[in-house]
Amino acid sequence: MERLEHTADLGPLASAAATAEGEARGTRVDLDNVSKRYQVGDVTVTALDDVSLHVDEMAFVVVLGPSGSGKTTLLNLIGVLDTPTEGRVAINGQDLSRASRREMFDFRRRSVSFIFQTFNLFPGLTALENVQFGADVAGRTDAEAVAREVLERVGLGGRVQHFPHQLSGGEQQRVAIARALATENPILLADEPTGELDFTTGVQILQLLQAQAEAGKSVLVVSHNREISRIADRVIELSSGRLVRDGPPVGGKRRADELRW
Numbered sequence: 299m300e301r302l303e304h305t306a307d308l309g310p311l312a313s314a315a316a317t318a319e320g321e322a323r324g325t326r327v328d329l330d331n332v333s334k335r336y337q338v339g340d341v342t343v344t345a346l347d348d349v350s351l352h353v354d355e356m357a358f359v360v361v362l363g364p365s366g367s368g369k370t371t372l373l374n375l376i377g378v379l380d381t382p383t384e385g386r387v388a389i390n391g392q393d394l395s396r397a398s399r400r401e402m403f404d405f406r407r408r409s410v411s412f413i414f415q416t417f418n419l420f421p422g423l424t425a426l427e428n429v430q431f432g433a434d435v436a437g438r439t440d441a442e443a444v445a446r447e448v449l450e451r452v453g454l455g456g457r458v459q460h461f462p463h464q465l466s467g468g469e470q471q472r473v474a475i476a477r478a479l480a481t482e483n484p485i486l487l488a489d490e491p492t493g494e495l496d497f498t499t500g501v502q503i504l505q506l507l508q509a510q511a512e513a514g515k516s517v518l519v520v521s522h523n524r525e526i527s528r529i530a531d532r533v534i535e536l537s538s539g540r541l542v543r544d545g546p547p548v549g550g551k552r553r554a555d556e557l558r559w
């Protein structure tokens with residue numbers, strides 16, 4: 299595996315937020331020699347093969363790899379939606395590889411938020427209600443106020459009463475991001491979050507996610523689009539379930555408005 303030094307180019311906002319959130323809540327993720335295998339009839343499918351990975355807070359990480367290389371499997375393990383067949387997954391030193399379903403649920407509730415390619419908003423709920431749901435699930439007592447504030451932050455203060463079908467694709471993805479942010483969980487996991495969006499809207503969504511990393515969250519974005527990885531602090535590449543590269547983007551980190559695809 300090619301391992302390169304990576305340096306995060308993060309501003310003063312990041313250090314302030316890291317002190318406030320990182321120390322209070324912590325976001326270190328450790329995968330040690332993790333493999334994930336599925337048994338399908340007589341065939342054993344190795345989705346991840348002996349992957350070791352360590353992610354600290356305040357990083358914008360892009361996971362790259364062709365279809366079937368294990369990206370979603372990796373995201374699901376980090377998000378404790380699944381457990382490894384072999385190896386150890388630990389969050390802040392707490393080994394969750396053999397956790398009970400209850401422990402996994404509790405961990406997800408207070409630590410992880412997910413953003414999906416297809417937004418996954420509740421069609422019968424308004425933008426505000428969708429975001430409030432995220433805050434409720436995370437146990438926030440001031441859920442409505444939080445939801446309004448976060449929608450304002452993603453530029454949708456004027457769309458709170460809109461239902462998903464009344465919003466553009468980019469607006470729906472911003473609602474999904476607002477729902478994730480409303481949890482105030484320190485780890486943000488996004489699976490192909492720009493896959494359904496046009497270029498300009500995709501760049502806006504990436505900028506929003508990048509800002510979350512700069513504010514102290516650990517943001518992991520799965521993509522098959524190499525161009526997206528150019529704005530990352532760190533690029534992790536998978537091939538046939540193996541980690542084949544881990545380091546800063548080739549040619550140095552770019553700004554989101556320099557991207558082309």
Ligand SMILES: Nc1ncnc2c1ncn2[C@@H]1O[C@H](COP(=O)(O)OP(=O)(O)OP(=O)(O)O)[C@@H](O)[C@H]1O
Pocket residue numbers: 336337338343344345363364365366367368369370371372522
């Ligand atoms: N539940 C499952 N049962 C059996 N095989 C699975 C299961 N989930 C994933 N796999 C297999 O594991 C491998 C990795 O799948 P994964 O979804 O992680 O890849 P990916 O890189 O996210 O792919 P894509 O970009 O197409 O979404 C694939 O070969 C897939 O067929």
